[in-house]
Each structure stands twice: as structure tokens, then as C-alpha cells.
Amino acid sequence: MYDVIVIGAGPAGCTAAKTLAENGYKVLLAEKLKMPRYKSCSGQLIQKSLHLVKRYFNEEVPASVTCAPAENRGMIFTNDKGRVFSFEQPGLNVWRSSFDQWLADKAAESGAEIRDGTAAVSCVEQETSVAVAFHGKETGIQETKYVLDCEGVVGAFKKKLVKGTPQxxxxxxxxxxxxxxxxxxxxxxxxxxxxxxxxxxxxxxxxxxxxxxxxxxxxxxxxxxxxxxxxxxxxxxxxxxxxxxxxxxxxxHIRPGCAIDYGRGRILFAGEIAGFLNPMGEGISAGMESGYCAAKAVMECFDNPDLVYDNYKQSTEPLLTYMQRQWSFVAGIADTFKEMK
Ligand SMILES: Cc1cc2nc3c(=O)[nH]c(=O)nc-3n(C[C@H](O)[C@H](O)[C@H](O)COP(=O)(O)OP(=O)(O)OC[C@H]3O[C@@H](n4cnc5c(N)ncnc54)[C@H](O)[C@@H]3O)c2cc1C
Structure with a gap:
């Protein structure tokens, strides 16, 4: 029996797994792909992402995961009318496969068990636990008290739990x-x-x-x-x-209001699968922050599952407000995103 099964070894899942494992929880981090896995990404770590790595992983991002030029100096937007807006801030340019592998290694060093090549395919919620079915290198069923679903955009696991067609x-x-x-x-x-x-x-x-x-x-x-x-x-x-x-x-496709799906019962969603993403190169930071908040909610309410959802929702409120502000900001500079104002 695990305390928590984390699905997906991206920024959200690795941050959640590391946070839980270093606090003594028995954690399985399952990744469907063989690691280091490829993730399409521009790999811009903005200043906020760098701060979050330092806060959650207690280290600076190592040079070994960067690509040339390692230093990212900011973003330059050209709006729908051809006007240029420059946003200067120090950041890093990384390969996601290396960066995410490094995050997963840190989670493993803190005690999380990592299984790559192993997809979570479905789950059944029981009275005091969840049974998760896996397929791949290690096929079978594992029991856990909580599931943190951090599986990224497509969400095959989530689709079995939640009806609706994602955009x-x-x-x-x-x-x-x-x-x-x-x-x-x-x-x-x-x-x-x-x-x-x-x-x-x-x-x-x-x-x-x-x-x-x-x-x-x-x-x-x-x-x-x-x-x-x-x-x-x-x-x-x-x-x-x-x-x-x-x-x-x-x-x-983030819609006006930036609706977030926090989860169901003992299963919480974090990162992109929950809807955390904003347009200023902040998928990685939003993933890490929401992964951390989900882990913290589980730790604080471990014996009171009824309280986990509200705790998680409350602790991500600043992240959601920030995300809504960033979308609104981009809508302010380009009519392309005017519906997000
Ligand atoms: C083209 C592009 C450019 C981008 N550029 C940037 C950028 O420069 N900076 C930035 O901050 N953000 C950027 N983003 C956004 C960023 O990549 C994502 O928001 C971020 O990776 C989300 O993190 P996550 O942990 O939620 O999901 P992911 O990083 O997608 O990780 C999810 C993991 O779950 C695994 N998984 C999926 N299903 C299962 C399953 N059933 N069982 C087990 N494992 C599973 C996946 O293989 C994956 O490894 C970009 C996105 C795109 C598409």
C-alpha cells in the first residue's frame, strides 16, 4: 500500500513526488514513457521557474540540463498590429528531457520509487483507498491512499474518470x-x-x-x-x-476564467491536466507550484480525505489569480486573445 501514487514524471509530478517523499510518505512515481522522455517544449525556464526549483528542490538548475545559449534574457512579443513588447528577465534555456530527468532523480534521491515505461490506465476508488491499474513494464494493480494525477495534457487516465471532451x-x-x-x-x-x-x-x-x-x-x-x-x-x-x-x-485550450479541475475524492489533478497553464512561458512553473500544493494538501489532510480537495483548491488560489492576470495581460496587448480579458 502506497501513501500516494503520482502519475506522470513532468514538473508537476516530480515536484509532488519529491515533496511527499522527503516528508516520509511512501510514494510511487509512475511514468508511462521510458525516461528520459521527450516532451515538446521551448524549454524556457523563466525567473519564477528558477525560484521554484530552488524552493522545492533546494538546488540551482544544473548546467548539465541547459542548451546553448544557456542564458535566456526574456521574451519579445509582437502583437496583432505588429507592435513589439519586450519583457526582460533572467532565465535559462533547457532541454526538457534532461531537466525533467533531473527533477525525477531528485524525487528518487528523496525516497520516491520511480517506475518508467509504466502507464496508469484506470482506477477504482474504494472506501479508504484507491486501486490503480498499470500497464507496461510493470503491469498490475497497486493500492494507495491518494492519487496525484499529473499526466499532462492528454489525460487518458483522467478521461476514464471525468466525462467531457477536452479542447x-x-x-x-x-x-x-x-x-x-x-x-x-x-x-x-x-x-x-x-x-x-x-x-x-x-x-x-x-x-x-x-x-x-x-x-x-x-x-x-x-x-x-x-x-x-x-x-x-x-x-x-x-x-x-x-x-x-x-x-x-x-x-x-484555456478558456476565459481559466477553469481548474482539482480532482475527485482521493484523486487530485495537478499541472496541465488540471488546467494550470499561462501564456507567458509558465507551464513549468504552474506545474511545479500546483504539484507542490497538491502534495501539501495530501500531507495536511492525510487522515481527513474530505478536506483534501478544499485545502488544495485554497492553496492554489494565488496561482490561479496570477494565471488569470497573465492571460488578461496578454489579452491587453493583443486582440488575438481578447476573449481572455
Ligand atoms: C510547444 C510547447 C512549448 C512550451 N514551452 C514552454 C516553455 O518554454 N516554458 C514553460 O514553462 N512551459 C512551456 N510549455 C508548457 C509546458 O511544457 C507544460 O505546461 C508542462 O510540461 C506541464 O507540466 P506537467 O507536469 O503538468 O505535464 P508534463 O510535463 O506533460 O508531464 C506529464 C507526464 O505524464 C506522463 N504520462 C501521461 N499519461 C500517463 C499515464 N497514464 N501514466 C503515467 N504517466 C503518464 C507523460 O508521459 C509526461 O511525462 C510549452 C508547451 C508546448 C506544447
């Missing part, structure tokens, strides 16, 4: 050899509706130019991507010598 944004990005007349230390976002149905972006990782677009209609990726490349060629002298890799992913 997604599809992201598409390419990794290219080439050059561009932009400072490689910044993350660039373009909010013009002709370039994407959400945002388009450019950043640099180990001297590869990463160019991406996100859309609500996946069939329109080629149209928007071609337009974005043409725009970057014209405005910033983009030159692509060779395309090495592409990836496609999903993000939750």
Missing part, C-alpha cells in the same frame, strides 16, 4: 540549421492572426532555430507555418539550410 491547441515546431537576424538569447512570440490561430514563435536551442505555430484546426498547420516562415524571411532574414526534426504536440 486542445495543436503545436507544430521544426528544428533547423540556419541563421536569423535576431538575438538568440530571447524567446520570440508572434500574435498576428495571419501567422497562427494562437501564437507562432522562434527560439534557439543548441544553435538550432526552432520555429513553431499553434492552431485550433490541425489541418491548417501547413498554411500557417508557410506564412510564418515567409514572414520571418522577410522581417528577420531567416535562412534555413536544413530541417532536422519536427514535432507536434497538444496544449490545453
Amino acid at each position: 486542445y491547441i495543436t503545436t507544430y515546431q521544426t528544428f533547423n540549421k540556419g541563421k536569423i537576424d535576431l538575438d538568440y538569447h530571447y524567446f520570440y512570440a508572434y500574435l498576428q492572426p495571419e501567422l497562427s490561430q494562437y501564437d507562432a514563435w522562434m527560439n534557439v536551442k543548441d544553435n538550432l532555430l526552432v520555429l513553431g505555430v499553434s492552431v485550433q484546426e490541425p489541418g491548417k498547420i501547413p498554411v500557417f507555418y508557410d506564412r510564418f516562415i515567409a514572414y520571418m524571411k522577410e522581417k528577420h532574414n531567416l535562412q534555413i539550410d536544413e530541417q532536422l526534426k519536427t514535432d507536434r504536440w497538444l496544449m490545453p
